[in-house]
Amino acid sequence: MKEMTQIQDVSRFDRIIDRYERSEESLLAILQDFQREFHYVPEEGIRRLSEVMGVPASKIYAMGTFYKALSLTPRGRHTIKVCTGTACHLKGAPQILETLERELRVKRNGTTEDGEFTLECVNCVGACAMAPVTLVDEVYHGKTRPSKVMDIVRKQVEG
Amino acid sequence: MGVINSIEQLEEYRRELAATAKPDLPTVLVCFGTGCQANGSRLVANAFMEIIKEQGLQVDVNIGIKTTGCHGYCENGPLVALRPQDILYLKVKPEDVPEIVEESVKGGRIVERLVYRDKVTDEIVPRYSEIPFYKHQLRIALRHIGTIDPTSIDDYILAGGYAGLAKALRMEPEDIISEVERSGLRGRGGAGFPTGTKWRSCAAVDSDVRYVMCNGDEGDPGAFMDRSIMEGDPHAVIEGMIIGAYAVGSRQGYIYVRDEYPLAIRNLTTAIEAAREKGLLGENILGTGFSFDIKISRGGGAFVCGESSALMRSVEGNVGEPRAKYIRSVERGLYNKPTVLNNVETWANVPEIILKGAEWYASMGTEGSKGTKVFSLVGKVNNTGLVEVPMGISIRELVENIGGGVLGGKKFKAVQTGGPSGGCIPERLADLPIDFDSLTEAGSMMGSGGIIVMDEDTCMVDVAKYFTGFLVEESCGKCTPCRDGLPRIYDLLTEVTEGRGREEHLDMLEELCDLLTWGALCGLGTSAANPVLSTVKYFRDEYEAHIRDKKCPAGVCKALITYSIDPEACTGCRLCAKNCPQNCITGKRKEAHVIDTSKCIKCGVCKDVCAFDAVRIS
Numbered sequence: 001m002k003e004m005t006q007i008q009d010v011s012r013f014d015r016i017i018d019r020y021e022r023s024e025e026s027l028l029a030i031l032q033d034f035q036r037e038f039h040y041v042p043e044e045g046i047r048r049l050s051e052v053m054g055v056p057a058s059k060i061y062a063m064g065t066f067y068k069a070l071s072l073t074p075r076g077r078h079t080i081k082v083c084t085g086t087a088c089h090l091k092g093a094p095q096i097l098e099t100l101e102r103e104l105r106v107k108r109n110g111t112t113e114d115g116e117f118t119l120e121c122v123n124c125v126g127a128c129a130m131a132p133v134t135l136v137d138e139v140y141h142g143k144t145r146p147s148k149v150m151d152i153v154r155k156q157v158e159g
Numbered sequence: 160m161g162v163i164n165s166i167e168q169l170e171e172y173r174r175e176l177a178a179t180a181k182p183d184l185p186t187v188l189v190c191f192g193t194g195c196q197a198n199g200s201r202l203v204a205n206a207f208m209e210i211i212k213e214q215g216l217q218v219d220v221n222i223g224i225k226t227t228g229c230h231g232y233c234e235n236g237p238l239v240a241l242r243p244q245d246i247l248y249l250k251v252k253p254e255d256v257p258e259i260v261e262e263s264v265k266g267g268r269i270v271e272r273l274v275y276r277d278k279v280t281d282e283i284v285p286r287y288s289e290i291p292f293y294k295h296q297l298r299i300a301l302r303h304i305g306t307i308d309p310t311s312i313d314d315y316i317l318a319g320g321y322a323g324l325a326k327a328l329r330m331e332p333e334d335i336i337s338e339v340e341r342s343g344l345r346g347r348g349g350a351g352f353p354t355g356t357k358w359r360s361c362a363a364v365d366s367d368v369r370y371v372m373c374n375g376d377e378g379d380p381g382a383f384m385d386r387s388i389m390e391g392d393p394h395a396v397i398e399g400m401i402i403g404a405y406a407v408g409s410r411q412g413y414i415y416v417r418d419e420y421p422l423a424i425r426n427l428t429t430a431i432e433a434a435r436e437k438g439l440l441g442e443n444i445l446g447t448g449f450s451f452d453i454k455i456s457r458g459g460g461a462f463v464c465g466e467s468s469a470l471m472r473s474v475e476g477n478v479g480e481p482r483a484k485y486i487r488s489v490e491r492g493l494y495n496k497p498t499v500l501n502n503v504e505t506w507a508n509v510p511e512i513i514l515k516g517a518e519w520y521a522s523m524g525t526e527g528s529k530g531t532k533v534f535s536l537v538g539k540v541n542n543t544g545l546v547e548v549p550m551g552i553s554i555r556e557l558v559e560n561i562g563g564g565v566l567g568g569k570k571f572k573a574v575q576t577g578g579p580s581g582g583c584i585p586e587r588l589a590d591l592p593i594d595f596d597s598l599t600e601a602g603s604m605m606g607s608g609g610i611i612v613m614d615e616d617t618c619m620v621d622v623a624k625y626f627t628g629f630l631v632e633e634s635c636g637k638c639t640p641c642r643d644g645l646p647r648i649y650d651l652l653t654e655v656t657e658g659r660g661r662e663e664h665l666d667m668l669e670e671l672c673d674l675l676t677w678g679a680l681c682g683l684g685t686s687a688a689n690p691v692l693s694t695v696k697y698f699r700d701e702y703e704a705h706i707r708d709k710k711c712p713a714g715v716c717k718a719l720i721t722y723s724i725d726p727e728a729c730t731g732c733r734l735c736a737k738n739c740p741q742n743c744i745t746g747k748r749k750e751a752h753v754i755d756t757s758k759c760i761k762c763g764v765c766k767d768v769c770a771f772d773a774v775r776i777s
Contacts, residue, residue, distance in 0.1 A: 023476070024475060024476030024477075025454075025456070025474065025475065025476045026476065027476040028456075028457065028459050028473065028476060029456075029457055031459075032418065032457060032459065059477075062478050063459070063477070063478055066459070066461065066478040066479065066635075067459025067460055067461050067478075067479075068459065068460035068461055069418045069458075069459045069460035070459060084380075085380030085381055086380040086381040086537075086538070086575065086578075086609070086611050086625070086626075087380070087381050087537040087538050087543075087611060088380075089380075089625050090538050090539060090611065090613065090617055090622075091538075091539075092763070095762060095763045095764075095767075098762055099740075099762065099764070102740060102762070103740075122419060122460075123378065123380050123462060123629060123632075123633070124378070124379070124380035124381065124382075124383075124419075125193070125419050126193060126377065126382075126383035126386040126419065126420060127193050127194045127197060127233065127383070128233075128380075128381055128382075128383055128535060128537035128538075128543065128609075129194055129232075129233035129234035129236075129537060129543040129544050130194055130197060130198070130233060130234065130236075131537065133197075138421075139197075140193065140194075140196070140197030141197070142194070142197055142198065145767050146762065146763055146764050146767050147738055147764050147767045147768045
């Protein structure tokens with residue numbers, strides 16, 4: 001994993017925070033926007049959010065560790081999500097996941113050493129009719145097979 | 160028209176829309192549900208737009224084109240429906256579009272290769288309504304899906320939308336609650352609590368503030384009806400919530416949507432804004448003096464947030480942990496105020512019940528479970544997708560008549576219902592009617608309506624382990640039986656699937672499950688034992704085969720299987736050898752190949768690539 005770069009410019013956080021009401025109800029949505037923008041929830045972001053909202057940083061930190069959609073460590077440039085819902089499980093998701101783990105040399109929920117890929121499991125994306133489903137950077141690929149999944153990933157990433 | 164100021168104006172507006180609508184206009188409906196978009200429906204829609212423009216045919220004058228929500232038959236996407244001919248084309252590619260325009264839109268003929276073909280009789284079925292998958296359905300919650308554009312409020316109003324609200328606003332709140340009670344509507348999210356009773360309890364609490372909420376945190380893997388409704392008919396949910404808010408006296412509503420459903424969030428947001436612009440949300444709705452608005456709350460990818468008290472904690476901006484429910488949320492829910500929380504599908508039913516009456520709704524279904532239910536029929540079945548049928552249909556009818564039987568002619572083994580809180584029902588009980596009470600009696604539950612079909616290649620111990628693993632991950636960790644009990648159950652199941660199971664493990668499993676059921680804090684924990692208990696009950700022989708004979712009869716559990724190549728079937732094409740990541744398949748071209756089992760990691764790639772079905776699992 002690369003060194004975490006500190007984000008000094010608080011205006012990058014403020015721009016996101018300002019889109020929302022100053023209410024605790026907005027915390028999760030703001031953290032999700034941090035996640036989308038920075039590919040993780042930076043510590044400086046938590047501190048800034050705590051300051052602006054007047055909410056203890058420990059509470060925001062707890063949310064950061066509780067919700068699966070949030071990550072406190074930087075994620076890879078590309079995210080591969082393997083749907084491990086029931087229909088996908090029955091139709092071979094475990095083999096898809098193992099293939100990706102082996103080929104990318106990374107464990108589930110981990111990031112490759114070069115920071116290129118994060119491999120995640122997701123509990124059902126609601127596209128069960130196309131099982132097994134693999135998402136590469138939010139693009140859905142249905143009926144994926146172990147022998148083809150790496151081609152799909154490479155093709156999409158390399159454009 | 161801007162703001163609609165009265166109920167009369169709404170009806171007038173509907174008449175105006177009807178006068179300018181062109182029902183005879185040939186219309187191309189391209190499905191824009193998540194499934195079809197994944198299969199490239201956007202490219203198909205673009206191809207239609209282009210060719211229409213190219214040929215100088217004006218859209219809306221000569222041909223209408225509309226993008227719709229999910230038709231539910233996602234496996235065959237992208238789906239394209241033609242009106243008024245009522246033709247459904249499956250798996251449409253951009254290159255098929257010129258032919259469809261020429262033959263069907265202009266010529267009124269059918270492109271045979273793109274229509275449904277019966278897998279048994281090989282007969283072609285071009286009409287949407289005659290395809291077996293749709294023929295047996297009765298669509299109430301899904302009434303508009305696939306026929307209207309979910310981003311257009313006019314489309315919804317033209318289809319009769321907000322007429323239920325108009326009727327409700329002329330009724331006394333008390334009468335609305337009675338109507339819903341008499342309809343027999345029960346919560347579609349899983350537990351099946353009577354909706355009217357919930358509303359009445361909430362309205363009865365003395366409070367200045369009340370909330371109505373919609374649970375769109377559809378977490379059960381294998382169920383996607385709520386996604387389809389939120390994406391495909393968001394106004395139905397909104398209309399239901401406004402009626403509910405008026406009935407219980409609420410001014411603020413919340414819809415909690417899973418983070419995994421970006422399209423649902425987008426379409427709901429658009430719909431709420433449109434409803435506000437029309438004066439159907441906000442202050443003084445339709446000039447009646449009643450005010451109500453809705454906020455959307457995005458989930459954070461935590462399964463437990465589908466539980467009512469956890470969901471409310473999450474909306475408030477906290478970690479979504481459930482609380483002990485000595486006091487129900489109808490008394491003290493969101494911000495400790497009386498709250499009605501119903502599921503997406505439940506809300507979508509409400510406008511129709513008000514419009515058509517309780518008797519109409521109660522005439523469908525069974526004694527204890529009225530109306531229809533949307534099921535997502537998935538797994539090892541020929542026709543997968545969303546199916547809405549009257550309650551009380553048997554499992555067999557659902558799987559065989561609508562689902563078209565088990566995939567690849569394999570043997571039907573079981574269905575799993577109710578998600579991770581449900582259980583597996585074996586084929587020998589397939590004549591069981593599907594309703595809330597029958598499923599619970601059989602040791603499973605309705606849940607949100609996922610029906611996952613399993614065949615002879617499904618290992619029931621692996622299924623139990625799968626669901627337990629899911630729940631271990633999703634347990635919030637607040638109460639001990641769930642936090643510490645579930646991992647122990649998982650460990651025992653791992654022992655069994657990896658060939659280290661002992662006879663006493665079965666008793667230990669049952670004992671732990673009992674403790675979990677009685678000791679856990681919320682619904683996640685108290686129902687977490689169902690997948691294990693139901694499989695031990697109905698498929699004990701499979702557990703015993705793993706424990707005594709160290710065999711996995713379905714050929715799933717990796718530690719208990721070996722891969723080999725059938726020399727009779729192998730043609731020596733070398734494809735498996737080339738693809739094997741371990742390089743442990745050897746053999747000369749055109750001669751039978753052999754797997755070196757000492758190096759084999761059982762990744763399944765050889766079986767996947769083999770075109771001659773020569774790879775065997777034993």
